[in-house]
Amino acid sequence: MLQPRLATNRWLQLSAIGAIGFLAVWTSAALSGLTSRDFLPTPWDVLQRFMHLVREPFSGATLGMHLLSSLQRFGMGFGLAALVGVPLGLLMARFRWLDRLVTPAFEAVRFVAPIAWVPFAALWFGTGIGGPVLIIFMGAFPPVLINTYRGARQVDLKYIEAAQMLGASHWRAMTQVMLPATVPSIVAGLRISAGLGWQSLVGAELIVASSGVGYLMVKGQAAISTATVMSGMLAIGVVGVIIDAALRRVQLTIETRRGL
Amino acid sequence: MAIIRFEHVDRVFHQNGQDFTALKDINLEVKDREFVAIVGPSGCGKTTCMRMAAGLEHPTGGTVSVDGVVVRAPGPDRAVVFQQFALFPWKTVWDNVEFGLLSLGIAEAERRRRIEHYIGLMGLHGYERAYPHQLSGGMQQRVAIARAYVLDPKVLLMDEPFGALDAQTRVVMQEELVRLARQHPRTVLFITHAVEEAVYLADRIVVMSRRPGTLREILDVKSARQAERWDEIERIEDVMDQPTFVHLRTHVWKLLREQQAPGDTH
Numbered sequence: 001m002l003q004p005r006l007a008t009n010r011w012l013q014l015s016a017i018g019a020i021g022f023l024a025v026w027t028s029a030a031l032s033g034l035t036s037r038d039f040l041p042t043p044w045d046v047l048q049r050f051m052h053l054v055r056e057p058f059s060g061a062t063l064g065m066h067l068l069s070s071l072q073r074f075g076m077g078f079g080l081a082a083l084v085g086v087p088l089g090l091l092m093a094r095f096r097w098l099d100r101l102v103t104p105a106f107e108a109v110r111f112v113a114p115i116a117w118v119p120f121a122a123l124w125f126g127t128g129i130g131g132p133v134l135i136i137f138m139g140a141f142p143p144v145l146i147n148t149y150r151g152a153r154q155v156d157l158k159y160i161e162a163a164q165m166l167g168a169s170h171w172r173a174m175t176q177v178m179l180p181a182t183v184p185s186i187v188a189g190l191r192i193s194a195g196l197g198w199q200s201l202v203g204a205e206l207i208v209a210s211s212g213v214g215y216l217m218v219k220g221q222a223a224i225s226t227a228t229v230m231s232g233m234l235a236i237g238v239v240g241v242i243i244d245a246a247l248r249r250v251q252l253t254i255e256t257r258r259g260l
Numbered sequence: 261m262a263i264i265r266f267e268h269v270d271r272v273f274h275q276n277g278q279d280f281t282a283l284k285d286i287n288l289e290v291k292d293r294e295f296v297a298i299v300g301p302s303g304c305g306k307t308t309c310m311r312m313a314a315g316l317e318h319p320t321g322g323t324v325s326v327d328g329v330v331v332r333a334p335g336p337d338r339a340v341v342f343q344q345f346a347l348f349p350w351k352t353v354w355d356n357v358e359f360g361l362l363s364l365g366i367a368e369a370e371r372r373r374r375i376e377h378y379i380g381l382m383g384l385h386g387y388e389r390a391y392p393h394q395l396s397g398g399m400q401q402r403v404a405i406a407r408a409y410v411l412d413p414k415v416l417l418m419d420e421p422f423g424a425l426d427a428q429t430r431v432v433m434q435e436e437l438v439r440l441a442r443q444h445p446r447t448v449l450f451i452t453h454a455v456e457e458a459v460y461l462a463d464r465i466v467v468m469s470r471r472p473g474t475l476r477e478i479l480d481v482k483s484a485r486q487a488e489r490w491d492e493i494e495r496i497e498d499v500m501d502q503p504t505f506v507h508l509r510t511h512v513w514k515l516l517r518e519q520q521a522p523g524d525t526h
Contacts, residue, residue, distance in 0.1 A: 158346040161316055166411070167336035167363030176359075180350040258349050259393025 041227040049227035050234055058228065059219040061211055067235055069211040070201055073129070077136025077204070078197045085141055085193070086186055089148025090178055099149075106145070114139035114200035122207045132204035132212075140197030144189040151185025152178055187254060191247045198240045202232075263327060264290040264313050264415055264449055270321035271308055281472040282308055286322070288466060288475065290415070293445040297458035299512060300468030300476075301519045308473075310417050310451045314340050326415055336360050339408035343420040345400045347392040353379070353403050354388040360411045378406040381440065398429035402436075409440070415447040422457065431496055434460055442491060455512045459505055460496060467512060470519045477515055481508060 023043050029035075030042040037045065053063040061069075092099040117138050121131035155178060163177040205214025213232050220228030271283040283305040290296045298306045311317040312324045315334040324331045326338060334340075339360070347356050354375060361371045379385060382402040392400050401421060408416055422430045434457055441448065441461075452458050458465050463482040466475060484504035485491065493499050500506075 158342060158344055159348060161334065161340075162342065162346040162348070163359075164316070164334040165314060165336070165338070165340045166360035166407070168359070169363070172363065177348065180348070183350070257391065259391065 038224070039226060041230065046227050046230045046234065049225075050231040053216075053228065053231050059216055061216075063213075063216070063231065063235060066211055066213050066216045067239065070205065070213045071239070073132045073204060073208075073212065074136055074198055074201060076129070077133045077200075078140045078194055080133065081137050081140035081144055081193055081197065082190060085144035085189075086148050089145045089186075090152050090174065090182065092149050093152030093155075094174065094178070106142075109138075110142040112138070114196070115203040118203055118206055121204075127208060131207050132201075135204035136197045136200050139200030140193040143192035143196060144186070147185045147189025147192070148182060151182040151189075154185075155181040183254060184251075184258070187247070187251045191244065191251065194243050194247055195240065198236070198243060201236065263292055264288075264447060265325045265328075266309070266312075266322070267325070268322035269309075269312065269319045269324060271305065271312070271317070272320045283319075284472040284474050286473070286475060288478075290447055290449055293447055295441060295448045295450065295461060295463045296466060297450040297452055297462035297464075298466045298468060299452055299455060299458045299516065300473065301470045301516060302453060304468045304470050304519075305473030306451045306453075306468055307419055310340075310419050310449055313415070313449055314338050314417050316340075336363055336411045337414045339411050339413035339416055341401070341404050341408050341416065341418040341421045343423045345392070345397075345404045345424075347400055347403055347407070349392050352389050352391055353384060353395075356392070356403055357407045357410055360407060364411065374410050374412075375406075378410045381409075381443070382406045382436070396429070397425050398433060401425065401433060405437070405440070409444060409446075413446070415449065418448065418450045420451055420453065422454075423452070430457075435496055437461060438491075455509055455516065456500060459508045459512065460490075460499060465508075465512060467515045468519075476519070479508060479511065484508065 027042050027044075030037060030040045030045075041049070050063070056062065057065075059066075088102070092102055114135050117135045118131075121134045125131035125134065159177050159181055160173070163173045168177065201212075202214035202217060205212040206218060208215050213235050217229050217232035220226075220232065266286045266288040269283060269286040270281065272279050272281050286309065288296075288309075298309060300306045308317055312319055313326065313331060315331045315338065318332075331338070348359065351359065357375050357379065358371060361374065366374075379388060382405060384399070384402055384406065387395065387399065392403065395403070401424075405421070422433050425433060438461060450458070450461060459481060463480075463485075465479045465481055467477045467479070468474065469476045484502075488502045488504055490499045490502065490505070493502075500509075
């Protein structure tokens, strides 16, 4: 059934009511006296703690610095996933033997959740940079590969035929026709990948030694500071929204240019 | 000397474990700088003929050759204008026209000269930086025609190039193609189901039978065009009033009507 469209202000109103309602339930639960405020702080407590963490170092760094090192790891894991996933997806769509070669192993591995790679990554990389990058990579890799592959398989045959007719070499047909024709699917895949990679962050940072939002949260847990843990969650949520919004922007720009 | 030659060409398709013959014993020669139009009922295999000359499909028997060389794969010496334009939507008009020239390894100054020439000829000045989706269907097909002509190909293969356009745009494009063909005579194989379009554009018309597709009749239009000086008549509707045009059109229609299966209402 078709849902009737909502006017923009009505839509904003409902969103605001939802957010305020959520905060109200949370606040009243925190203030009800059923639990101690250390155990369940109010939103205001969390925000205060958050601002405090922004200004003062905790476990060796301010929240901003922790975020920066998290973003670095994320950038490496996500970048690696894109760097491997896009060419591999295109090549698998182009060469059936490669598809047959990779698919079984890939299908088996992709059902191992990123968090399940933590013990393995710890054994292999110890507390080095390799561990978190591997875990984030495992979260980010499947969507970009699958989207690139499916997108490339669905490229309209007329573009391939036009490229052949115009004498394009295999390399030009791949880079100037297959790749750009697949770009909308690739970007859609990268958006999902970025989300999953970022979600894998805390798991990845369970095994790091000195910095990162995940690390901060683990230390907050050790210090029995729920507000610190929730500040970390808040930071992850906000940055996740920003990353997604940025990629959504890229997606819209490309679609507009193509007239989609 | 660009000649397209079909010799005893058969095309058999396999579907659901059954063979069916789409084309049977096609023999046709398109002479140097001749404009040949193939007309026939839908599903008669006329597009398959063009695609075999392009190298996009292959005969199951016989050979298709261009300049005596058997066609095996697509290439820029046999430029195709597709019904659905097939422009690259991520490239500008200029880059679309340039794409094939880059494959041929043509130097930049020469590329620029050729592209400007055909962009001007097709009335695309000022649209060089536009993307295909910003253009009307007629303009898009102009780009596709420029993209084909700019390669200076041995032969041009056109698969119902105006089939996706509205009636008025179609007439304008037909007139422009005649003008272009006069300025740059080429060997052209033109597929269409529009009888008047074929009579207006072609030197010879090949009428095909319905499946299995065979050559039903080949008509000479060129001598009529020359006798009645169609090329000096500016408007298509005035050409269509010429007695020989009317006669040829009626004749082709009759041949096509004979091909209609009982119960086929169009």
